[in-house]
Amino acid sequence: MDKTYRYSKQRELIYQAVCDTASHPSAQMLYEHLKTKYPNLSLGTVYRNLATLEQMGKIVKVQSPQNVDRYEKTQLEHGHFYCVKCHSIYDIAFDDLQKTKASLENKTSFTINTLKLQCYGICCQCQEQTNLE
Numbered sequence: 001m002d003k004t005y006r007y008s009k010q011r012e013l014i015y016q017a018v019c020d021t022a023s024h025p026s027a028q029m030l031y032e033h034l035k036t037k038y039p040n041l042s043l044g045t046v047y048r049n050l051a052t053l054e055q056m057g058k059i060v061k062v063q064s065p066q067n068v069d070r071y072e073k074t075q076l077e078h079g080h081f082y083c084v085k086c087h088s089i090y091d092i093a094f095d096d097l098q099k100t101k102a103s104l105e106n107k108t109s110f111t112i113n114t115l116k117l118q119c120y121g122i123c124c125q126c127q128e129q130t131n132l133e
Contacts, residue, residue, distance in 0.1 A: 005056060010041065011049040015058060018050075024062050024070040024080075024089040064089060065120070079117025085126040092119065 017030050025033070031046045050071055053059045062070045065082050070089055079092035094100075094117050101115045122130070 003055070005052060008049065010038075010045055011052060013038065013041075014046060014049045015053055018053070018059050018071050019073045022091065024064075024072050026064075026068050026070050028068075030071075062089060077115070079119065081119045081121065081123070083123035083126055084120055085122050088123055088125075090123065092117065 013034060014030060017034055018025065023029070027043065027046045027050055030050075031041065031043045034041050034046070050059065050069075054061055054071075057074055059071050060074050062072055062080060064070050064087065065084070066087060072091075077094070077097050079094045079097075081090040081092050082088075083090075097115060097117070101112050104110070104115070105112055
């Protein structure tokens, strides 16, 4: 049974904030960003609405290496690059994801429902900072 969700102005603001950034924000990051414009917004409201948006399929939870949930707008399958220095998360387009999935299924005889690509390293900005030091 499909669950119906009542419209919520706060939920729409939180959703727009997630959509307007490529930084994969955490609940705390969203709260701090929105709090300046909406002082009555609580951190609990942000968490509750993120959970609802995830249930609605509008956003996806992205686990960070620091075990802090980060969020992004639901989109086509792609990978993530985690900078181990500044802890930023970047999207990686991965054209051959379906080919890789099919190849793994053939080699293992498993049925793979989801394939996630996670890369760890140092982003370009941190590399530039290191080179300048």
